[in-house]
Amino acid sequence: MTTRDKARLGRMAADLLLGLDARTRDDALASIAAALREGRARVAGANREDLAEAKRSGLAAPLLKRLFFDEAKIEAAVEGIEALRGLHDPVGRILSARRLDTGLELAQVSCPIGLVAMIFESRPDALVQMACLAAKSGNAVILKGGREAAHTNAALCEIIAAAGRAAGFPQDWLSPLESREDVAELLELDEYVDLIVPRGSKDFVAHIKEHSRIPVMGHSDGVCHVYLHEDAEAGMAAALAVDSKAQYPAACNAAEVLLVHPSFARASLAAVVAALEAAGVRLDLDPRSAAALGREAGKTDEDWSVEYLDLRMAVKLVDSLDEAIRHINRYGSRHTDAIVTSSRDAAEEFMDRVDSASVYWNASTRFADGYRYGLGAEVGISTGKLHARGPVGLEGLCTYKWKLRGSGQLVADYASGAKRFHHEELDLGD
């Protein structure tokens, strides 16, 4: 089947999914979980084939580890499906309701987006998770995983698609794509595909965005900051700087730049730096922070949009809260930024004026994550500003529609003045 056919049929399946209720969607998840348990030997076998080929072709050890998907990992994925099944239905939520006039009631109701393409690098467990997020939210889905996992992905897609169908999902609710050429073709099919969710490196996401008119929900850079205000408590400042940088330096929400007020620097920067270095962090000091520490400057350029993704951090003195905010808005990536301060006013000003998806007061930037936020399931992290921003849960796979229930009302009667609108907010009652 061509990619265009998959998209066309996926679009039709999306329309049919709109007619299914929450119970059918949850039944589909139960059916998928059962089928994966039953088919675990087959999936693990396919994964061994992929691993063998990957070893022969010299795939690096960390990538081999991500590719590995044995029966224990399949069981963990199945438990994830069962947890997802227990979450509230994201479809049919009444977001607002208003009586326009007697017998004329408007409701804004959440509903699936339609056909979502999810494109990601290796990690077979991501395939299971994304297929199930789509099923829970009533979206049809086109999946493209990494080519190293081709056998594993093929087995998973076949099992998951059939299990969905067995629970009443339409024939083409899930289609796999195989090659990069397929993806290139898919990016053109904005007449069928409503949304692309890419998961992978920043370059990978940027590539998808660059080459498609279809809306993309994904994250680009993570240039995150920790700003130590003049009145920051020194112990807390050191601990938050270390956690924000070193707890998992390769994550997009790890901090890259430490901004420091001169008053704080005079009293306590040495202690913060000592804590960071004790955690293995190599520091790129700007001339002023170096001078404050009596050291050599390591960073003399003005390129502050640095994303190390490593145990390395830039340090810069800024003269005021205002300068810190302006620096972040100018050089940051509008992802996640934190202030450490004892002042509520300074914190609120920081959180209002920093134009980032997540803005924190006295907390580690590493909290920017769907599970930590309590979203139940994470679809991804978005650095776009429209539709969904920051960590995105299931509601990121939903849109809404306006349902108007009347009793024969005509606009002509309101235009002529024969009738008048009585807009009245209604209780959501859910």
Added chain:
Amino acid sequence: MTTRDKARLGRMAADLLLGLDARTRDDALASIAAALREGRARVAGANREDLAEAKRSGLAAPLLKRLFFDEAKIEAAVEGIEALRGLHDPVGRILSARRLDTGLELAQVSCPIGLVAMIFESRPDALVQMACLAAKSGNAVILKGGREAAHTNAALCEIIAAAGRAAGFPQDWLSPLESREDVAELLELDEYVDLIVPRGSKDFVAHIKEHSRIPVMGHSDGVCHVYLHEDAEAGMAAALAVDSKAQYPAACNAAEVLLVHPSFARASLAAVVAALEAAGVRLDLDPRSAAALGREAGKTDEDWSVEYLDLRMAVKLVDSLDEAIRHINRYGSRHTDAIVTSSRDAAEEFMDRVDSASVYWNASTRFADGYRYGLGAEVGISTGKLHARGPVGLEGLCTYKWKLRGSGQLVADYASGAKRFHHEELDLGD
């Protein structure tokens, strides 16, 4: 100033607007209203210049009428500003709030999008409205109006920008663009511009979407349907068909296609057709509806994605609710579609399965409008599915950010198991 400079400075102004409170935004609206009242003779004079030039160049009468902006129309625009000022603040609304752990509270809070470009054809009152929608929602704005209104627009932009500044808005919160070349350049500036809101014809909106990577909020086609189910009450069916088509046929929410169940057609299609024809509607009958009426078919092709925008309507017999829904999802434009039926079940199935922004039971498609929906102010109508769908109020110019207020919490403590999340929903209390 180049377009790039305007966009760059607009971006900086957007960051500064984040630091202003609701009172300053409302003060800016009051200041703009007062300045327009004071400057009305100047604006009306500029408009007379535009009108004189337009007459010399032979602009068509309906366009001349749209261009006309005298002191009475300025006063009406000022009253619109005062009404907008009275609306609830769209910024700072708490959309959700959750305690992640003791002393660690997360809030999802609405905030301005940033720099919005609004591009529209003629109509000076649209410029006033769009500038004020931006001011109310705390967005910086770049405005491009029709070239026929160049003098009027220049006077309005100067007065409005200065009045905003007098109330504390940043220097470059509003910039005008003058030429089509400026717009072409603007469409490239996705590093500065967060959103484009075009208002105008479908071709105009499609052109903008085609030529920019910046998200666009606007409407494309309005191929809207009225479906008369087998049990529709005949009098209501006729009245709704007439209102949906003829109350204002050039609107995007006017119905273009009447779908009819054969049982209804046998008993009552003649009466509905008579009502439509009495309202001046010319009907394109498909062969089966023509046969039911004992007439000649006027529509024998299969091109059902017709948008007449005129007193003309296609009529088609469909054998079931399911066929009606499939027809609409295949040929419609996902804008607004209505069913006329006495059956709640049929209506709910229709509203669930029709994949359109607005889905109606026993109401005219012409209700799809921000004022009729009670949104207070209308930013536009969106046929996109992401961010905002259907009629869009002020919240369409807002996004949200996540504010996390902690007391020194580290992710390492949760990763190690020393601490555990206790996700607990909080009252929104607004």
